[in-house]
Amino acid sequence: MEDTMKRNVLLTSCMIAPLMLAGLEGQARDRASIRNGRYLVMIAGCNDCHTKGYAFADGRIPESQWLKGDDLGWNGPWGTTWPVNLRLLASSMSEREWMRTKYAKTRPPMPWYALRDMTDRDFRDIYRYLRHLGPAGRPAPAFLPPDKIPPEPFVRYPR
Numbered sequence: 761m762e763d764t765m766k767r768n769v770l771l772t773s774c775m776i777a778p779l780m781l782a783g784l785e786g787q788a789r790d791r792a793s794i795r796n797g798r799y800l801v802m803i804a805g806c807n808d809c810h811t812k813g814y815a816f817a818d819g820r821i822p823e824s825q826w827l828k829g830d831d832l833g834w835n836g837p838w839g840t841t842w843p844v845n846l847r848l849l850a851s852s853m854s855e856r857e858w859m860r861t862k863y864a865k866t867r868p869p870m871p872w873y874a875l876r877d878m879t880d881r882d883f884r885d886i887y888r889y890l891r892h893l894g895p896a897g898r899p900a901p902a903f904l905p906p907d908k909i910p911p912e913p914f915v916r917y918p919r
C-alpha cells in the first residue's frame with residue numbers, strides 16, 4: 761500500500777471506531793432500559809389488570825401474552841372501565857407523547873398516581889419495554905358511563 765493510502769485507512773478507522781463504540785453503548789443502554797421496564801411492570805402489578813388471567817395464574821402467563829389489556833370490565837360509580845391494551849397504546853405513540861401522559865388522571869381502578877409518582881426514567885423505561893414487546897392483540901372495550909350496563913364479564917364495586 762502506498763503511504764498516503766495507509767494514512768487514509770488509518771484516519772478513517774480512527775473516525776469510525778468511536779462511532780461504532782457509541783453505537784454499542786447506545787444498544788447497551790436500550791437493553792438496560794428494556795430490562796428495567798420489564799422489572800417495573802412485574803413488581804408494580806401492571807400485569808394484574810392489563811394481562812388477562814395473570815392475577816389468577818400466580819403470574820404464570822407467557823410473556824408474549826403480557827399487557828394486551830383485558831375484556832374484564834370494572835364497574836362502579838365512575839361507570840365501567842377496561843384495562844387498556846398497553847402494547848397497542850405504546851406502539852401508537854412516540855416516546856415524547858408517552859411522557860406527556862404521565863400525569864393524566866384516569867378512572868378507577870387504574871392506579872394513575874403510581875405513574876405520577878414514579879421517576880421520569882422509570883416511566884420511559886416502561887414505554888421502551890412495551891415497544892420492545894411490540895403491538896399485539898385487540899383494543900380493550902371503550903369506557904361506558906355510569907348509566908350504561910356493561911356486557912359480562914365485569915367486576916362490580918359497590919355504588
Ligand code: HEC
Nearest residue numbers: 804805806808809841842843844866867868869870871903
Ligand atoms: C387495578 C387494575 C389496574 C392496575 C394494577 C394497573 N392498571 Fe393501568 N389501567 C387500568 C384501567 C381499568 C385503565 C382504564 C382507565 C380509564 O378508562 O380511565 C387503565 C389505564 C391505563 C393507562 C392509560 C391508557 C390511556 O388510555 O391513556 C396506562 C398508561 C396504564 N393504565 C398503565 C399502567 C401501568 C404502567 C401499570 C403498572 C404500574 C398499570 N397501568 C396498573 C387498570 C389497571
